[in-house]
Amino acid sequence: MTESEAERHALARLGQQLDWNLLRTFMVIVQEGSITKAGVRLFLTQPAVSLALKRLEEQLGRPLIDRGPGRFIITAAGEQVYDEAVAIHGTVSRLGALVRDVKDEVSGHVHLLMTSRIQTDRLDRSLREFHQLYPKVTFRIDVMVSADAHIALQQRVGAMAICLLREPIPGLASVVFLRQTYRLYCGPDFRLFGRRDIDIAELRHENFVSFTSDQIDGALSPLTLFRAREGFAGRVIASSANLEEVRRMISCGLGIGPLPDHIAARDVADGLLWELPPYEGIAPVNVHLIWNEQGKLNRAERAFLEYLQTAAASA
Structure with a gap:
């Protein structure tokens, strides 16, 4: 298997295994600008939110937020993941409404x-x-x-x-x-x-x-x-x-x-x-x-x- 084929297989596995809850947690972290505030909104503890962010970064193989004392910066990869997470969240949330559409009226x-x-x-x-x-x-x-x-x-x-x-x-x-x-x-x-x-x-x-x-x-x-x-x-x-x-x-x-x-x-x-x-x-x-x-x-x-x-x- 060539290197490009291996990369395609790895991406396919990632798409099948990625946990939507991790994406949703990351989306809220970005919107709140704080892991602590995201925990309050999601009714989760701060360690649970931090662990979810760490797991997502590990699965994607990229840091999504550059964080430290007084520092909270969304990386370029984080910006792309956030945009996709918002789109997925909107689609999932509105599936029920969309399927009610009919073609004739x-x-x-x-x-x-x-x-x-x-x-x-x-x-x-x-x-x-x-x-x-x-x-x-x-x-x-x-x-x-x-x-x-x-x-x-x-x-x-x-x-x-x-x-x-x-x-x-x-x-x-x-x-x-x-x-x-x-x-x-x-x-x-x-x-x-x-x-x-x-x-x-x-x-x-x-x-x-x-x-x-x-x-x-x-x-x-x-x-x-x-x-x-x-x-x-x-x-x-x-x-x-x-x-x-x-x-x-x-x-x-x-x-x-x-x-x-x-x-x-x-x-x-x-x-x-x-x-x-x-x-x-x-x-x-x-x-x-x-x-x-x-x-x-x-x-x-x-x-x-x-x-x-x-x-x-x-x-």
């Missing part, structure tokens, strides 16, 4: 990811009309924080997402689907509840309730910039990734806080919330329709994505 399963409490006639109308056109298409909608939706799309799990996006993410395409205005509110126990002549200076030392993504590098960074610009000195004493819980904590008097005006409108009418200055609103926040440009969508998902893109373009 648009049918199949649409997996949509969304942040909480997206209320817009644009989405409701799209779902209603699309279902009337393609009644055999089935849907699954998973609600999650925007950051998790971004990761899921990068891993090619889920066809598309409607969520917040602070800045473009490589590999993900997006369009603005909905424009929201966030305003400042308080609950009935707040000392200024019911007053209409409030000066914003009266609020600058009040404690805040907000979203976990209300950070300078978060999806709701416009809210962070608003507090800094207006000189708000109070602490953020309560936060949640869930809009309903933020609304609850504001209403219960834990602090003043921001909400989308279309979400808060009913509570204001019912006397559960009161709008505070600035009355033109804190900041506009865009909700995006996002999808993976390299994602392998079934016919139903392609059709629904095009439908939502058309709805966004007509806004």
